[in-house]
Amino acid sequence: MPVRRDQPARSGEDGRLLVVGPATDVREEVLRLAATAGILARAIEAAELTAAIWSGPSLVVIDADCADQVSSVALTRRSGLVIATTSRPNADVWSAAVSIGVEHVLELPAGQAWLVDRLADAAGRTEPLGALIAVIGGCGGAGASTLAAALAVSAARSGHQPVLLGADPWDGGIDITLGAEEVSGPRWPDLATVSGRLSTAAILDGLPQAHGVRFLSSARGQA
Structure with a gap:
């Protein structure tokens, strides 16, 4: 990690x-x-x-x-x-x-x-850059998504403003791990179709949120 x-x-x-x-x-x-x-x-x-x-x-x-x-x-x-x-x-x-x-x-x-x-x-940019934590599973089902979600929720409860990215296009969706699959908002396929320049603030403001965690997930059937 x-x-x-x-x-x-x-x-x-x-x-x-x-x-x-x-x-x-x-x-x-x-x-x-x-x-x-x-x-x-x-x-x-x-x-x-x-x-x-x-x-x-x-x-x-x-x-x-x-x-x-x-x-x-x-x-x-x-x-x-x-x-x-x-x-x-x-x-x-x-x-x-x-x-x-x-x-x-x-x-x-x-x-x-x-x-x-x-x-x-x-x-x-008006705030310092945050820490980047990468959680990589050795194989499917190793629990990487669960650990990543737990770290993000823990960070939110500690007063931080975490962003959780599901970077594996073949996972089931980090939103499911958060219990937020019904929360509306963009997923990776939505951003992939956007052209032009997007500011960091605009992206963050548009991300769905659950348990104090902004997240960007893959979408079922669109990986």
């Missing part, structure tokens, strides 16, 4: 976006896109970077020109990291990306649409 707990990407008082790098075209372009999206942003030089500044924003965009300098600073690994460049990334940039632990190396302006989507995600 592996548990992943990344360093949370929190939105802090200095904004949901941090741009690290000198006053170059990269920084100006990222700040322009952030302003268009209505996102509070902060720009600093790599030499100003501290652990507190690093851990605050939802998204951190690092100019490739200072990626080596950032990688030399002892910083906690976290999610929401991007390196941006206006030229084709070279081996040094990729090496720094691996060292820092970035999720994406972005070439501008070609990657503008991707960055705008990430900025929209950052704008909608």
Whole structure:
């Protein structure tokens, strides 16, 4: 039952976006896109970077020109990291990306649409990321669904806001395990037919709920 707990990407008082790098075209372009999206942003030089500044924003965009300098600073690994460049990334940039632990190396302006989507995600994130617990059964009937449902209900009773995902398309339906097969709301096949971008908030608000647990299940006959 592996548990992943990344360093949370929190939105802090200095904004949901941090741009690290000198006053170059990269920084100006990222700040322009952030302003268009209505996102509070902060720009600093790599030499100003501290652990507190690093851990605050939802998204951190690092100019490739200072990626080596950032990688030399002892910083906690976290999610929401991007390196941006206006030229084709070279081996040094990729090496720094691996060292820092970035999720994406972005070439501008070609990657503008991707960055705008990430900025929209950052704008909608107001709380720390939660823990991810995966329950995997060694075979059918091993009790993985029962354990996953029990963990989710226990988390809800402890004051958390769990979301239970039935990720096996061939299971009987995690909603049945919760005793919520009659609760209306979308199932996996419903989301599979949706096109375009869906915000996290919109998905969560639309999920069915039982025992304080939001859930997304397969549907009988539609696995």
